[in-house]
Amino acid sequence: MSDAVSKTGRWIDLANPTRFLSLAGAILPWLGGLTALVLAIGFWLSMQAPDDYQQGATVKIMFIHVPFAWLSMMCYTIMTIAALGTLVWRHPLADVSAKAAAPIGAVFTALALITGSLWGKPMWGTWWVWDARLTSVFVLFLMYLGIIALTRAMDDPAKSAKATAILTLVGFINIPIIKFSVDWWNTLHQPASVLRMGGSTIDPSLLWPLLVMAVGFTLLFFTMHIMAMRNEIWRRRVIAMRRVAARSAERRPMTQEGGQ
């Protein structure tokens, strides 16, 4: 084991759980502080932003809705990369990453749906339609729930890791469907307007707050993800140590009379 680590070089050192823990401990206070700062600036810019000429003040919902939707897809993409890490390199940290990311992704997806609904009611006149974009994001939310259930269904993390990785990889097909659903099908949802060929169609006065909020929520995602990964590593250590404790407790009664 130690031979393998020294041979494969530096990047895999980062994937060593103990190294990861000390790195996380060093990074997290800074990352958390930066997240709070960028989100505070983003929130302030959002409040200062002018109303849209068509949508009025409801355009403010965009500043949170769009970052949530981006993150719901980014989180799933990270989990897909982690799934490859589990299946190809069988690295335990890859599974830790996927398991820790799933609830965070589910929350961001739920928030994208909730804020979208609250934006849709005044602008489209309806809370919900079963069109391609909304349905595919709803399917993403269900995928997250399925993955969360699967990661917690088995006692042995090694067993659930493989099943979860396969389910995650299969589910990745949904991500391009979400992305291009607004181009492929007729939907109430508008097509891409920020990242598109020929430049953004959003006025800079609205684009800047959106970008700062997007960076802020992305930082928030990584802060929470690293914290959740650290929790998961600790949880596995606690389980491993309890097992060691239980085993030595089983042996002890043989030597100590009357022991339980």
Place this chain on the structure above:
Amino acid sequence: MMGHTAFILASYGASFVVLAGLIGWIFMDQRIQRQALQELESRGVRRRSETKADSAS
């Protein structure tokens, strides 16, 4: 346009509550695991990789 304020407040409010809940949950989990680790270490329990006492499974 005033009618829209409720929708904006509801979106920001819901996002704040849900994210605060998620962050709170992560912090609670962190406390539980840290306490469990400390409790085990104070009992002198070590991980297998630290003791190399057992190579089974």
